[in-house]
Amino acid sequence: MNVNWLVESEVFLEYEDELTDAIAQTGRIAKRTPDLGLQYRWQDFPDLYRRLFPENACVVFHGSIGLASELSRGAPWRPTTFCTWENYDCHVYYCRLADYLLNSDYVILPFGELKRRQQFLFDAVGDGARLFVRPNSVRKSFTGQPATSATFDQDIEIMGFYDVPPEALVLVSAAKEITHEWRFVAADKQIVAGTQYKVDGKLVASPDTTPESRLLAEQLAAQYFQPDPVWTIDICRTASGEHRLLEIGSFSCSDLYACDKRAVVEAVSAVASRRWSCGL
Structure with a gap:
């Protein structure tokens, strides 16, 4: 079974060409979506992507959460997306991978309760000065960020800028200092590629990883x-040199940074082909 790839245009511009080249070099077909522009939504123009491959073709998607969500609701191909959304919500995987987590000292509560429960939160998980707050959902309504005791109300107002509903669950933990961040791609319980993507909070994409970071990723995979x-x-x-799990993510929508694209294509295509053959 030939595996096709659907790559959403204008999402991962840093490596879009590199990825499609790797797909072609492995003898597979890569097609890019037309660029809709920010003013349109994919659900308004389904024919623009549905006609790119024959019905029931074996297709792997890589792009935005928006189009991945649309495809998850009813793509005419299989398996298309690797994004079982609920499995990436913090409340689902934190309790299963707690021993590896950076933020294992956490509380989950509704966004609308943050201000009322401020003192409780600082007493429960804070260091007296700073907390870290992020959405529970993988479809992040705001970027995780610190909140200080001195500016707590203002910090929460900034987080809610995009109309976060009061019932939306958020995760609160102690703020921690991180020096390096790496991303690994897991397929069939194996690590198939890895990349550094941040150093001291700044984007520094590099194919280099450390033995410690890879070993932990292999244990998790x-x-x-x-x-x-x-x-x-x-x-x-962390600043103390400890390696911990920061978060997990959907392959379909995760930035691959400096990962070996050919290794990713080979491994993911093998999984997709097998699942297609099994009717999944």
Whole structure:
């Protein structure tokens, strides 16, 4: 079975050409979506992508959460996306991977309760000065960020800028200092590629990883809990030199940075082909 790839245009511009070249070099077909522009939504123009491949073709998608969500609701191909959304919500995987987590000291509560429960949160998980707050959902309504005791109300207002509903769950933990961040691609319980992507909070994409970060990623990839047959694992190193799990992510929508694109294409295509053959 020939595996096709659908790459959404204008999403991962840094490596879009590199990825499509790797797909072609392995003898597979890569097609890019037309660029809709920010003012349009994919659900308004389904024919623009549905006609790119024959019905029931074996297709792998890589692009935005928006189009991945649309495809998850009813793509005419298989397996298309690797994004079982609920498995990437913090409340689902934190309890399963707690021993590896950076933010293992956490509380989950509704966004609308943050201000009322400020003192409780600082007493429970804070260091007295700073907390870290992020959405529970993988479809992040805001970027995770610190909140200080001195500016707590203002910090929460900034987080809610995009109309976060009060009932939306958020995760609160102690703020921690991170020096390095790496991303690994896991397929069939194996690490198939890795990349550094941040140093001291700044984007520094490099194919270099450390033995410690890869070993931890391999341990996580081999766990009983598998959010999808293919997924991403983010590992960080703290200021004290400890390596911990930062978060997990959907392969379909995760930035691959400096990962070996050919290795990714080969491994993910093998998984997709097998799942297509099994009717999944």
